[in-house]
Amino acid sequence: MARTSGPETRDKLIRAAEELFAAQGVHGAQLRDVVTRAGQANPSAVQYHFGSRDGLLDAVMAGRQARTESVLAPLLAAAPDELRALVAALVTAEASELRTDRGRRCLRISAQLSHESGVRTRTPHPTLAGTGYWRLIERIADRLAAGGLPEPLLLERLDLALTMVGAAMADRARQYLDGAEPLTGEALFLTDLVETTTALLRAAQPEQATHQQGKDPS
Missing domain, CATH: 1.10.10 (Arc Repressor Mutant, subunit A)
Structure with a gap:
């Protein structure tokens, strides 16, 4: 040993x-x-x-984030401030982890931590602070705010969208690791994920949102 x-x-x-x-x-x-x-x-x-376990997990995620950042940096620099383009940069960077078994495992781990990013409080998890990934999240949030989406709904919707992307990537990674045959080719999968996520973010604001912001539904 x-x-x-x-x-x-x-x-x-x-x-x-x-x-x-x-x-x-x-x-x-x-x-x-x-x-x-x-x-x-x-x-x-x-x-x-x-x-601790958390320290080990942070080290795992820091390595995964470093790999994604190297892919995201040029995409972020070139992406216009348009919602679909920003979502496409996010999906493309995340999809780079599908290339290796190591990346696929890390996508499965990331999906378990999707609600710990800090999006809902606009306070990034320490492993995301100062990263291109967080700057991309802020740019997407700015686009949603410019469209008139109120802050509480904006943050919930953005967190949901990121969770959806993470879950979709993790499931694709699982299929690759298991040797299963996906329903669609990867190019179609990624294009559809961009379109679906963009549509979710662009969904019309519910009429009652302006009257019930922050109120308990009961």
Whole structure:
């Protein structure tokens, strides 16, 4: 067994966590199994290198975010301030993770964390603070605000749209990992996801929204 020190061991733990978090769930996977999968003898290896399960999860997501950012940067620079173009940049960047098994596992993990991004409070999760991904979210939010969507509804709708994109990507990733045959080719899948997400965001504001903002439906 390898000793628990150095960047090589950290990487082994991260890769083991990606496999188990994707297959068994972020909260279902046992840290002792992560340690064993990484080939480590010290049962406290995760605590030693990352402090906690959350620290390990943040490291997994930081790596996934770094890969996506490299794809997103030129797309974000070229995208006009038009809703469909911004959604297309988001979907294209996320789809880059479908190219590898590692990325596919991380898409499955991300979908479990979709409501932890901070969108609903406009306060990014630490792994998203200062990223191109968060700037893209803000640009999409600005487009929705310019269309007259009130803030509470805007944030709920944006969070729902991001959750939908994440779930769709995770399901596609699962099919690839399982060797299943998708119903549609990838190009059609991605184009339809852009159109569907854009349509969701552009949906007409309910008439009662102006009268019931923030009110309990009861």
